[in-house]
Amino acid sequence: MAMRRALVIGGGIGGLAAAIGLHRTGWEVRVLERAPVLDDAGAGISLAANGVRALDALGVGAAVRAAAHPQYTGGTRTPDGRWLSRMDGAALERALGTPVVGIPRAALHRLLREALPAPCLRQGTGTLGDADADLVVAADGLRSGIRAELFPDHPGPVYSGSTVLRAITAEPVCTDHDFALTWGPGAEFGHIGFADGRAEWHAVLRAPAGVRHADPLSVLERRFAHWHRQVGELLAATRPGDVLHHDVHELATPLPAYAVGRVALLGDAAHAMTPNLGQGACQALEDAVVLAAELAGGGPVGAALARYDAVRRPRAGAVARAARRAGRMGHALTHPLAVAARNTALRLAPSGATVRAVLRPAAWTPPPLPPA
Template sequence: MGGTAVVVGGGIGGLAAAIGLHRIGWQVTVVERAPVLDDAGAGISLAANGLRALDELGVGAAVRAASRGQYDGGTRTPDGRWLARLDGAALEAAVGTPITGIPRATLHRLLREALPADRLLTGTAADDVRQDGPARARVVCGGTVLDADLVVAADGIGSRVRSGLFPAHPGPVHSGSTVLRAITEHPVDLRTDFELTWGRGAEFGHIAFADGRAEWHAVLTLPARTRFADPLAELRRRFHGWHEPIPALLAATRPEAVLHHDVDELRTPLPAFTAGRIALLGDAAHAMTPNLGQGACQALEDAVTLAAALAAAPTVEAALARYDAERRPRSRSVARAARQAGRMGHQLAHPLAVALRNTAMRLTPSRAAVRVLLRHHAWIPPRLG
């Protein structure tokens, strides 16, 4: 089965969906509101499930070549003591690949390069998306009308398409946290590939890149829309006295490189990921907190599952029913686990609760931690051909 599709949103999920559809023979157009894709963003960790999805999309090898495997690291306290060490080699042996770290800009570029250049329309806002009869969907972009057999809404957590399809849904809510992140300006001397450090109501973490630079993030338990006049100075104040390499990472960062976003989520699950000939994908369907590093991986799973369903099913309707049935339970389970991880991680602030958690983590064997990760990482993608 072939057809025409319009993908609304040119982020990781939207580009992955377009690649999948292109690989199964569909004519795809991606419309992206931003006039220029300037590759903004920090870094990302890709687990085995996301990498397997990228393999099926034909870009896994290129992503691996540009990534750095996370073999050594774990979770620490602000004074530097280890709470848990994760054996990346053991995880690799279990699922066939290590978790890898890559700049978002690099991942985004590699995805764009996998599509014909004329398939991506930038500076093009989807003003209206609707079902147009029983077998067509329509996207209106200014004075241009794009008719298609399928519309994929990958327009992010604030999805206008989702709001139009499900007006009674409460939409995204604040998780109670805000995140600041950046990539260092130059390489930093790091002893580990990745780390998380949990303090009371705060988290600091880093992932190392292949070129020696690193992405760091700071998660703070704060009300929505809290902002700082000088974010980097604020972080230096808050994390003063925390163990190395936290001071070194902040010192290697330009103030203008710091990104600041509230952590929102779709806490109320959607009743469906599809409506007529329109499918929701990625954050538009299941925005989750980043505590398991699964947001992008789940979007990549969505993309491959959707393409495989369309390749195998006799009709678009049957394919979308299969996509919805496979993706909603899976993404809901991962989102629930991510939310719980945040509550047991940086959001803990009471000294007794923190002490109990720390003791439990120190007593947990590393192989048990690997088993927990396998629940999310051991996903096998459907084949696209």
């Protein structure tokens, strides 16, 4: 029986993970990535337990854990540094088997690429050169051209009303905690620590789409000048040229399907969501594992993709809605009374409630994949 061929369009986290899963289940895989360098490679990422478990299922979890930094201490603060809620990473690890981990995106991309045979990946091209493939995986991101072809009447991504600036510090920094969020009126500042002592920070602001700054670091230093000292220390440890700036878009209108014919949509191409739960990449990794598991049996591709759609669309849609709600309760609040009410509710909430809130999206068990 001839080996079945899969073409993956997009070499980001979801595309590479899908390629790994398909390759280890017996598919001949080719990954096409248009960009020679991914434009978010200078950023970091937190992976919750469901993302780490997906990586375990793909056989790369141990390598990622070795390169990542576990997040045990942290929580949410006010601009003056007072804690609204604490996160118990050890409790999460006991409940889920793994803590949240932080890793530079470039390091995660490298580990995923290394798990594939070198000939699988072609960078600098994004065309459907292998039109005779048995399967096409559309992992081509927020602005997916394949999604637009399959669903020409879908409105596509919309601006969420928020823009995010982020960077990795140029040197190790002494942070108080492994991760933290600070919520102020109309703004959020957060950081995650890495294994080498550096940290990634992000600043989320309510702003019109398309606004850019000649010197974004100076803008942020002024914007957060009166916030607690950790914010200023992270900004001071950053080179101005390292700051990335992206508007946050989402697929607010859900797709009617994640698969059409022999084409499967995956990651942001299927369910781009706001980053408020840190679940975007984790959901793409879940997609990859479920796709590989459904296609592993050797049956008809169409039937396997129908099962993939039936499993993934309800799950990813629910997480996307939860992320949107979380954003509305965070930096999106600007009225002083609304901010005060939210802060009071968080301070009064029992610690177990915070753990349960994190457990909801992260408590996912991957389907089994055949041994490599």
